[in-house]
Structure formats: structure tokens, C-alpha cells
Amino acid sequence: MSPVSDSSNRVIPGPQEPEEKTYHPSDGLFTDAHVPDFDAYLALYKKSTEEPEEFWADVAQEFYWKKPPSGQMLQFNFDVNKGNIYIKFMEGAKTNICYNVLDRNVHERNLGEKVAYYWEGNSPNHHQTITYNQLLRNVCRCANALKLLGVKKGDRVAIYLPMIPELVYTMLACARIGAVHSIVFAGFSSESLCERIMDAQCNILVTADGVYRGDKLINLKKTASEALERCKESMASSVQKCVVVKHNAFRTNSDASNKLQTPWDESCDIWWADLMDGVSDECEPEWMDSEDPLFILYTSGSTGKPKGVVHTVTGYMLYTSLTFKYVFDYHHDDVYWCTADIGWITGHSYITYGPLANGATSVLFEGVPVYPHVGRLWEIIEKYGVSKFYTAPTAIRLLMKYGREPLQQYDLSSLRVLGTVGEPINPEAWLWYYDVVGQQRCPVIDTFWQTETGGHVLTPLPAATPLKPGSATCPFFGVQPAVLNEHGEELEGEAEGYLVFRKPWPGIMRGVYGNQERFESTYFRKFPGFYVTGDGCRRDKDGYYWITGRIDDMLNVSDVCSGHLLSTAEVEAALTEHPSVAEAAVVSRPHAVKGECLYCFVTLKDHKEFNRTLMEELKRKVREKIGPIATPDFIQNAPGLPKTRSGKIMRRVLRQIARNEKDLGDLSTLADPKVVEVLFSQRWEAAA
Numbered sequence: 001m002s003p004v005s006d007s008s009n010r011v012i013p014g015p016q017e018p019e020e021k022t023y024h025p026s027d028g029l030f031t032d033a034h035v036p037d038f039d040a041y042l043a044l045y046k047k048s049t050e051e052p053e054e055f056w057a058d059v060a061q062e063f064y065w066k067k068p069p070s071g072q073m074l075q076f077n078f079d080v081n082k083g084n085i086y087i088k089f090m091e092g093a094k095t096n097i098c099y100n101v102l103d104r105n106v107h108e109r110n111l112g113e114k115v116a117y118y119w120e121g122n123s124p125n126h127h128q129t130i131t132y133n134q135l136l137r138n139v140c141r142c143a144n145a146l147k148l149l150g151v152k153k154g155d156r157v158a159i160y161l162p163m164i165p166e167l168v169y170t171m172l173a174c175a176r177i178g179a180v181h182s183i184v185f186a187g188f189s190s191e192s193l194c195e196r197i198m199d200a201q202c203n204i205l206v207t208a209d210g211v212y213r214g215d216k217l218i219n220l221k222k223t224a225s226e227a228l229e230r231c232k233e234s235m236a237s238s239v240q241k242c243v244v245v246k247h248n249a250f251r252t253n254s255d256a257s258n259k260l261q262t263p264w265d266e267s268c269d270i271w272w273a274d275l276m277d278g279v280s281d282e283c284e285p286e287w288m289d290s291e292d293p294l295f296i297l298y299t300s301g302s303t304g305k306p307k308g309v310v311h312t313v314t315g316y317m318l319y320t321s322l323t324f325k326y327v328f329d330y331h332h333d334d335v336y337w338c339t340a341d342i343g344w345i346t347g348h349s350y351i352t353y354g355p356l357a358n359g360a361t362s363v364l365f366e367g368v369p370v371y372p373h374v375g376r377l378w379e380i381i382e383k384y385g386v387s388k389f390y391t392a393p394t395a396i397r398l399l400m401k402y403g404r405e406p407l408q409q410y411d412l413s414s415l416r417v418l419g420t421v422g423e424p425i426n427p428e429a430w431l432w433y434y435d436v437v438g439q440q441r442c443p444v445i446d447t448f449w450q451t452e453t454g455g456h457v458l459t460p461l462p463a464a465t466p467l468k469p470g471s472a473t474c475p476f477f478g479v480q481p482a483v484l485n486e487h488g489e490e491l492e493g494e495a496e497g498y499l500v501f502r503k504p505w506p507g508i509m510r511g512v513y514g515n516q517e518r519f520e521s522t523y524f525r526k527f528p529g530f531y532v533t534g535d536g537c538r539r540d541k542d543g544y545y546w547i548t549g550r551i552d553d554m555l556n557v558s559d560v561c562s563g564h565l566l567s568t569a570e571v572e573a574a575l576t577e578h579p580s581v582a583e584a585a586v587v588s589r590p591h592a593v594k595g596e597c598l599y600c601f602v603t604l605k606d607h608k609e610f611n612r613t614l615m616e617e618l619k620r621k622v623r624e625k626i627g628p629i630a631t632p633d634f635i636q637n638a639p640g641l642p643k644t645r646s647g648k649i650m651r652r653v654l655r656q657i658a659r660n661e662k663d664l665g666d667l668s669t670l671a672d673p674k675v676v677e678v679l680f681s682q683r684w685e686a687a688a
């Protein structure tokens, strides 16, 4: 069969004509799939791009509206030459996302007694079951408590919590009363937290006293207090109250709270339990305009300063709901588990909003994959009968190291779909996931997307899409990708270049908080008329997309369960803050488990000595400034850096040195080629 062409003559894949070995979902497993085969996918895709108004109106029908959508569904401008960039979806319709993911399930769909979350703590002895009824009541109490603190529609609330139910309660409580949540991953440093609080001018911070991650006790409140101190020092502090969940005392070691010194400021701090005491468990939702902001989530920027990505209510609600339903082929009796942290977009979209919008039962996991033993993930899959599982390539590579034995101790026969996200998955890890975890029964769904896209944009669908290990395959409904060359010319058919999108879909970001200029320059100025992802990609002869990695100075770093973006500039800024460092240049180097890691070159000031102590100090500096996820794996002394005659550091050369690639190509623009030899002779082979 030859590749099919859609109306614009772009090649879209023909399922029978693979470039290399393809994998088909096993017969019989998906008798009731929402999208049963590739033709059904093509038909729906066609409708979503040719008749988007009808397509999205159908999706919207399932939701509750105070004032229903009318008029134009989608308005946008993607061309900087034609004025401001904007995206508006169902503007004027009134709804509330919290109502739709909770009250609608309880009151209209009779799901009140259904389990919303199985919370599984860091320790296997700690778990809790939360039904939709209970979730709704707890969210309402939290919403009323926030109101008592004076929070109102449009106010920003910073949330710095571990993976405990209170994190979900707080974010949904914000959504219920129209406050904008800004969740900061609980592994970030006080400086990173402060920077994010200040940028969004948050009025309230919600945190916890402490948390165990594996066997490590983390004093979260100490970091939160330090962040608030920093905010105060800058004279622009906005936070009036800090709400503190007492976590350790009742869910982990009974003596943990004694080990922690919880700093306390009577004028600002308040215990969660005291605040919730006696508040009502009913709360009328605030009816929001479709385009009112729902949340801000910070993501690294190539200039070093994080960008507050803004998502709005309706588009995000419809998009996360629909992608969840189709990409995981969700059915009512599924038990779904996404191992990401809610501090990242994966958790926002596919632990909270998408699954709840569908009335799904999810596992909410606080721990790490190898604590207290390396079979923990498999144990949890067996314990709850998980059918749809979503994790990151880094977790798969980590667990691959321990071989098959830990898996063989558990019954994984409940699994149906295996998802992955966060970075390109290498075929070896893909095959291990498919063969060993899924027993060749379960399709591996490689989902490509970003904080900015709100939900999946390139992804297979479990029963429909023939799979190729390492490819995120085809666009989701409503998404129109294109591949451009350096001059912005669109490439047809088989091609490699910049991955861009020609039109918005409902879940795409609406802006960078407080910075329209940065929004436009980051995503729209390079190629007017397109949203630029910042990723490179290849499209093969079947029309499948293969992400080739970042094309800017960003890299995908990973913690144990998820991959996310970091800019080399922010790490360089941290290194040069050290008094001994004159200059720093940071590049990425491939890493067997993490995918990519940080390789740093530092030039010291005169008479400063490079030694182990300095290396440790520099690592600490980066950890303190950004957070443990940014800890460099390699730091190399660089008496000189390879620079052009105009003084620009040639990062390409540094990347090649870090990777030990000897064929350096054209070095004629280098001011002093000898520098390269010196750096090669001193490079790190193995981790420092």
C-alpha cells in the first residue's frame, strides 16, 4: 500500500509500508478500542483538521457549561508579521474545570463511590484510597480554607508539595475558586522557588513540613522558609500566608517530625489541619471564562530565566481529557498509573486533569522506583491491577539494569498499554519495555509533547497505530506538524529539520506569564506563521515523526521518574557565581540511564587551583541554586575555551570533546585551536 495523502498532499502514513520492523498491537486485546484501526484514526484526524469546529463541539458536549459555547470555536494569530500572537478557544463560554472533573462525575455520572486515587506512599506501609465523593469534599474544604485566607479569582497560589493527596486537593481547590495555581516541583531549591513566587507574585504558598524520598528525609519547610526569606530580601515579597501540611508525623516514621527542625514564623505560617478545622465541605465553584488562566507552570528558558507557561481553562480541559481517553484507550474499569510528579506538566495533565475528567481510577505514587527494593514499580502494578502504565525512558533504563528477575516475582498480566514521555526513547529501552514488561502484548505508546503543548501532540493510539521503536509516530487530532529547513521553507515527504506546528489545538499555551515579548520571541519569531517546538525531527517515508533532540541550548535531564528541560545557561550562571570561576560553558553528554547529563567546562580565575574540593563546591552551588536534578555529572578544568575570533564559545566543539568525538570538522574560525587538544587530553571518561 502506498502512503496516503491528505487534502494538502502531505504524506501521512500507510500502515502496511513500514520503514523497518513495525509492531502491531496484539489481536483480541482491543476489541472495544475507541479508535480500532488506522483507517479510523485517519478518518478522525481528517475531521479534526478539516472540520475543527464540529470536531471540538462534539468533544465539548460531554462537559458542563454554565453558559454554553457559542460562536467561533478557535481564533488565533501565529504570524508575528500580522500583529500580536494570540490563541482563543471558545471565548465567552463559562465553565469550571474542578466542577467538570469532580461534581460532574459525582452528580451526573454516578461515580461518587468510584476510586479516584490509590495513594501509595514512599513506604509500602502507607497507602490510602480516595473516592470521587471524598475527593470532592476535601477539595471543597480546601477551597473554603483558601477563601478564608482571602484568596480570590485571579490570585496566584504557589504550591510546593510532595506527591501527597493534599497536592491534588490544593490544585483543584484553586481551580474551583478561580485562583491560578503555580506548582513548583518539590525538588527545586529555595532560590528557584523564590524566583517563581516572585515572577507570578503569589499571595499564598502551600507546602509540607517534610518528606521522605526513598530513605532520605527532606526538610521541605526549611527550603520553603528560605525561599520566603529571599523574597522578603528583594523587597517585593507578595506571600502573605504559608500553609504547611504536617506530613511526616502521621505517614512516615513516627519519630520523623522530631528529626526535623521545622522553622516557624508565627506571623505567616499556619498548619493545614488548623486551617481546615471546621470549614464546610461544600463550595460553589467560580464560573470562569474559557480563556481565564487556570495555571502557570515554569519551564526552563534558553536565556536561563524560567518562563511561566500559562494555560487557560476550557482548551486545556478538553484537550487533556480527549488525549487521555484516546492515547491510553481509557475504559471505565482501567486502573491507570503515571509515575511522573505533579510538579511537572505530565503530572498536571495526566495525573490530575485528564484522568479525573474521564472519571478514571489512578495510582498516585509518592516514592521512587527502587525503594525499598528494585521491584517496587512491579509490586505496585500487581497490587492495584494497573492496566495502563505511563513512565519515562529514564525509569525504564534504570530498571533494565536489574534484569528480568525483579519483574518475574510479580503478576503483570493486568497491563494493557505502556506509555512513555519526556525524551527520545532508545530502541533498546523500547524493546525491553515491550518484550519484558509488556510480554509483547502491550503497545508502547511514545508520546511527544511539552509543557507548552498542554497535552500529547505526536503519539500512537494503542489499537490503531503500527509502532516503530523510537518514533512518536503520528499527530494527535487537531495537530498539524510541519518540518522546516533553516530558511523556514517547508519540507515535504521524507525530511529532517525543525519540528513546528502550523495551527493551534485547544490545549496549547496562551502565553508566558507577564511577558508577551518573550512568548513571541521564543516560539513564533524564528519562523513566522508557525509555533516552533525547539526540537529537531525526522519524518520518514511512512510519514512517521522521529524526534532527534533539542536544537537550542537546552537539554532533557531526568530525575528518577520523569524527564524535563533544563537550560545550559542557568547552570553556567550558577557555576560562575562561585568566586573561583571566571567562565563556564555547559553542554550535554549522553548518559546510559538519564538520557543526557551535564558536562561542564570551567575556566578558573588566576591562581585558583582545580581540585576535588572545588569540584564538590561547584556541584553544591548548582544544587543549591537550581535543585538536585541539575547536579553536574562532569566538571572539567578548562584553562581556555574554544572561541571564535569574535569571542563566541563554540559549543559544538565542546559537545564533541565531552562525547570524545575526534572528528571535529572545520575549526578554521577558532582563535586558538591548541585549546582543543588540551581539553581533549583532560576530558573525563567516566563519571567524576
Ligand code: PRX
Binding pocket: 299, 345, 346, 420, 421, 422, 423, 424, 425, 446, 447, 448, 449, 450, 451, 452, 472, 533, 534, 535, 547, 549, 550, 556, 563, 564, 565
Ligand atoms: O525535547 C522534547 C522532550 O521534552 C521536551 C519538553 O520538555 P518538558 O516541557 O519538560 O515536558 C516534558 C513532558 C511532556 C520536548 O521539547 N520530549 C518530551 N517527550 C518526548 C521528548 N523527546 C522525544 N520523545 C518524546 N516522547
